[in-house]
Amino acid sequence: MIELGKVNALTVLSRRDNQYYLDGDEWGEIAWADTQPVIDLPAGTKVEAFVYIDGKGQTVATLQMPLAQAGEVAWLKCVSLSHAGAFLDWGLPKDLLLPFSEQKGKVSEGRSYLVRLFLDEDNRIAASMVLDDFIQDQAFYYKEGQAVQLIIAEHTELGFKAVVDNQYWGVLYKNEVFQPLKKGQKLTGYIKKIRPDHKLDLILSQEKYGQKVDATSAKILDILARRGGYIALTDKSDPGLIYDTFAVSKKVFKQAIGGLYKQRRIAIEQDGIRLLEHASAK
Structure with missing residues (x-):
C-alpha cells in the first residue's frame, strides 16, 4: 500500500521518453519527478522514493528526501x-x-x-x-524506561514541553535537565513515569544518580591524565563550563570531585583540580 507524503519502496516499471515510471499499486503508474533521474534502472529495480501529489494534482515520486514526512x-x-x-x-x-x-x-x-x-x-x-490538533496529551502502550524520540517544543515554568515520537506531549522537568536545550532540537529521551492520567514525564538519561557520579569520576581522572594532570575547573566554576567539559550538572561534578578528594586521588586548588601523583599510577 502506497502512503502519500512518505517514503515508499517502489518498483521501476518502465522508462519512456527519458522518464521513469514506478509501480504505484492502487495509484497506478507514478512518474519520477526528478529532473535528472538516475540512468540505467532496469524494470523490476526497487527504489526508496518519497511519494506526494504535486501542484498539478499528479502523484509523483522523488529520490530526494525531505526533512520531514507526513505525520512528523x-x-x-x-x-x-x-x-x-x-x-x-x-x-x-x-x-x-x-x-x-x-x-x-x-x-x-x-x-x-x-x-x-x-x-x-x-x-x-x-x-x-x-x-494541539495533532499531538495527544494522553499516551498508551509505553513502559517506564522506554527509549523515545523527542523534539523540544517550548520552555515552560516546569521545564520543557516535548513531542514524543511525533504523537504525544511529554514534560522534561527543569531540575532534571543538565544540558542546554532549544526549541526544535531532536534528541533521544526516556519515559521516566506514566502518570495516572496517562500523561508522560520524561528524562534524558536512564543512568541512575550514583552511576552517573561514578562515571563522571572516571571521566575526570581520564581527562586529568590526558591534560597533564590539571583542569581549571572547581565546584565554584560556571555550570556551563562544567557541562561543556563533562556533560553533567554542577551537582554531579561536585559529588564526583568530592569523592575523588576523599580518596586522595585529586587535590582541589583555588582555580582547578590536580591529579595526585600516586593516583595517576592506579
Whole structure:
C-alpha cells in the first residue's frame, strides 16, 4: 500500500521518453519527478522514493528526501510569504505550504517554526503550527524506561514541553535537565513515569544518580591524565563550563570531585583540580 507524503519502496516499471515510471499499486503508474533521474534502472529495480501529489494534482515520486514526512513534527525555516500563506524549506525543490489557517501568531520570513506535516483534503502535504490538533496529551502502550524520540517544543515554568515520537506531549522537568536545550532540537529521551492520567514525564538519561557520579569520576581522572594532570575547573566554576567539559550538572561534578578528594586521588586548588601523583599510577 502506497502512503502519500512518505517514503515508499517502489518498483521501476518502465522508462519512456527519458522518464521513469514506478509501480504505484492502487495509484497506478507514478512518474519520477526528478529532473535528472538516475540512468540505467532496469524494470523490476526497487527504489526508496518519497511519494506526494504535486501542484498539478499528479502523484509523483522523488529520490530526494525531505526533512520531514507526513505525520512528523519538524523545525522548518520560512523562506517566503504569499497570498496563500507561508512557504517553508523542507529539503525539496518546491517549498512546503504553511496555510494562514494553520498559523499561530505572526510568521516572518527567515525565522524557523515548529510544525506538523499533514495531508489536506486534497491529499496534498502541508504544514501546521497548531500542534494541539495533532499531538495527544494522553499516551498508551509505553513502559517506564522506554527509549523515545523527542523534539523540544517550548520552555515552560516546569521545564520543557516535548513531542514524543511525533504523537504525544511529554514534560522534561527543569531540575532534571543538565544540558542546554532549544526549541526544535531532536534528541533521544526516556519515559521516566506514566502518570495516572496517562500523561508522560520524561528524562534524558536512564543512568541512575550514583552511576552517573561514578562515571563522571572516571571521566575526570581520564581527562586529568590526558591534560597533564590539571583542569581549571572547581565546584565554584560556571555550570556551563562544567557541562561543556563533562556533560553533567554542577551537582554531579561536585559529588564526583568530592569523592575523588576523599580518596586522595585529586587535590582541589583555588582555580582547578590536580591529579595526585600516586593516583595517576592506579
